[in-house]
Amino acid sequence: xxSFELVCQPDLMPFYWRWGFxxxxxxxGLMRRTADPRLTGTDDRSPAVTGDRSG
Numbered sequence: 001x002x003s004f005e006l007v008c009q010p011d012l013m014p015f016y017w018r019w020g021f022x023x024x025x026x027x028x029g030l031m032r033r034t035a036d037p038r039l040t041g042t043d044d045r046s047p048a049v050t051g052d053r054s055g
Contacts, residue, residue, distance in 0.1 A: 006021055
């Protein structure tokens with residue numbers, strides 16, 4: 001295996017650093033599409049939830 005990707009909460013990053021993980025992943029980013037505002041930390045008026053990318 002050449003690479004293993006991990007998604008974790010910020011407070012767990014020091015734990016994973018000890019296992020050789022890094023947040024230096026080049027130009028990769030995490031995206032999510034959901035109707036559940038609990039998964040984005042936003043309310044349901046957010047573009048992340050409604051899909052409105054106009055700003």
